[in-house]
Amino acid sequence: MRYFGPLRKRGPPHFLHGSFVYKGPERQVKLLSLHRLTNSNYHPVLMETNFSFDSNLIVIVIITLFATRIIAKRFLSTPKMVSQETIAHVKDLIGQKEVFVAAKTYCPYCKATLSTLFQELNVPKSKAVVLELDEMSNGSEIQDALEEISGQRTVPNVYINGKHIGGNSDLEALKKNGKLAEFLKPVFE
Numbered sequence: 001m002r003y004f005g006p007l008r009k010r011g012p013p014h015f016l017h018g019s020f021v022y023k024g025p026e027r028q029v030k031l032l033s034l035h036r037l038t039n040s041n042y043h044p045v046l047m048e049t050n051f052s053f054d055s056n057l058i059v060i061v062i063i064t065l066f067a068t069r070i071i072a073k074r075f076l077s078t079p080k081m082v083s084q085e086t087i088a089h090v091k092d093l094i095g096q097k098e099v100f101v102a103a104k105t106y107c108p109y110c111k112a113t114l115s116t117l118f119q120e121l122n123v124p125k126s127k128a129v130v131l132e133l134d135e136m137s138n139g140s141e142i143q144d145a146l147e148e149i150s151g152q153r154t155v156p157n158v159y160i161n162g163k164h165i166g167g168n169s170d171l172e173a174l175k176k177n178g179k180l181a182e183f184l185k186p187v188f189e
């Protein structure tokens with residue numbers, strides 16, 4: 001890369017900053033800036049590089065790569081295969097007790113949900129099945145099955161009396177509008 005100071009050539013600023021003064025396969029010369037001398041006299045400051053590459057082309061290539069990746073992920077990814085056996089097993093777990101929560105130990109939303117149910121609302125732990133999926137060898141399989149059954153992949157995934165409640169925000173919304181107490185009634189009977 002080589003910089004040229006102001007050249008002797010004088011004239012109006014007929015080309016834009018950053019534009020190519022010369023562009024060949026082995027070198028290119030770009031206009032860096034124009035030094036104003038008088039109202040009508042300018043010195044161009046030029047920069048010469050040995051390798052000519054089109055920065056627009058690089059941007060297009062990067063965007064194309066990203067777009068291809070997103071499209072491939074969205075449309076070409078193979079659907080997760082969850083065995084009917086696992087689905088039946090998870091459905092069984094959901095129905096085993098009044099409350100079912102699929103959680104992960106590090107998940108703050110899960111902590112909030114468990115605190116709402118067991119500390120705030122005093123749901124007896126004996127009435128609930130809580131799965132910490134990240135501590136289970138078949139946790140990801142169960143998560144796939146939950147997605148298949150409820151359409152929800154995130155944790156916490158809450159069921160009360162076999163009814164899908166949703167995540168922590170859904171639980172909080174039900175708590176706010178007073179419907180959660182109604183859902184939990186059978187738990188305390």
Ligand SMILES: N[C@@H](CCC(=O)N[C@@H](CS)C(=O)NCC(=O)O)C(=O)O
Nearest residue numbers: 107108109153154155156167168169
């Ligand atoms: N809006 C959801 C947010 C739940 C969420 O984002 N959970 C994260 C974990 S903290 C999750 O499930 N991530 C995907 C995963 O762990 O597979 C809720 O209120 O429950």
